[in-house]
Amino acid sequence: AQKITQTQPGMFVQEKEAVTLDCTYDTSDQSYGLFWYKQPSSGEMIFLIYQGSYDEQNATEGRYSLNFQKARKSANLVISASQLGDSAMYFCAMSLGSSNTGKLIFGQGTTLQVKP
Amino acid sequence: KAGVTQTPRYLIKTRGQQVTLSCSPISGHRSVSWYQQTPGQGLQFLFEYFSETQRNKGNFPGRFSGRQFSNSRSEMNVSTLELGDSALYLCASSLSKLAGGPGSYEQYFGPGTRLTVT
Numbered sequence: 001a002q003k004i005t006q007t008q009p010g011m012f013v014q015e016k017e018a019v020t021l022d023c024t025y026d027t028s029d030q031s032y033g034l035f036w037y038k039q040p041s042s043g044e045m046i047f048l049i050y051q052g053s054y055d056e057q058n059a060t061e062g063r064y065s066l067n068f069q070k071a072r073k074s075a076n077l078v079i080s081a082s083q084l085g086d087s088a089m090y091f092c093a094m095s096l097g098s099s100n101t102g103k104l105i106f107g108q109g110t111t112l113q114v115k116p
Numbered sequence: 117k118a119g120v121t122q123t124p125r126y127l128i129k130t131r132g133q134q135v136t137l138s139c140s141p142i143s144g145h146r147s148v149s150w151y152q153q154t155p156g157q158g159l160q161f162l163f164e165y166f167s168e169t170q171r172n173k174g175n176f177p178g179r180f181s182g183r184q185f186s187n188s189r190s191e192m193n194v195s196t197l198e199l200g201d202s203a204l205y206l207c208a209s210s211l212s213k214l215a216g217g218p219g220s221y222e223q224y225f226g227p228g229t230r231l232t233v234t
Binding site: 033035037042043044045046047050052091093095102103104105106107108109 | 147148149151158159160161164166171172174204206208210212221222223224225226227228230
């Protein structure tokens with residue numbers, strides 16, 4: 001069965017330091033996509049970064065990068081130079097196949113708190 | 117470009133009533149997906165509509181239904197509300213181009229509708 005696992009319920013990081021949020025996935029499909037979303041206390045889900053299973057290079061978007069290790073089935077999010085505004089819940093998600101891109105399977109989330 | 121909009125933002129209903137939630141996707145996006153978020157179950161996929169057709173469906177009872185109009189706007193309906201339906205309902209839109217390419221697969225979420233059933 002397809003599954004996303006985020007093993008860190010909560011994380012703390014000092015402002016300006018880098019932090020890695022863990023995500024492992026389980027699927028037998030060859031074609032899939034991996035996503036990270038940020039959800040502040042307001043509730044809105046903010047898209048951060050996307051990695052396709054056939055993409056050879058790790059995705060990067062500004063301070064966000066996705067450390068994609070296909071053999072290990074992991075897709076960790078790295079946030080560099082943390083800011084106070086990064087405090088939020090972070091979700092890893094997966095979509096399967098080109099015809100299932102509209103269906104995301106989410107992990108349980110990791111709460112990140114950035115300390116000043 | 118305007119983002120995904122959802123109305124209403126907050127709703128309080130009584131058990132047994134029905135409710136309709138609305139979602140307007142980003143201009144040009146043809147796929148609209150709906151998700152339910154609760155503290156206990158997390159984020160769960162309800163269904164996806166693409167070009168007015170339901171393309172994917174999650175494991176929810178038939179009380180949950182949806183539709184998509186020709187302008188890609190989507191509505192979600194929940195009939196015979198139960199206390200357990202209290203949740204944040206999120207709608208997301210995407211380009212969903214089968215040919216792929218940059219930006220094809222990312223889903224952009226609206227602010228959500230917080231439904232409370234009493």
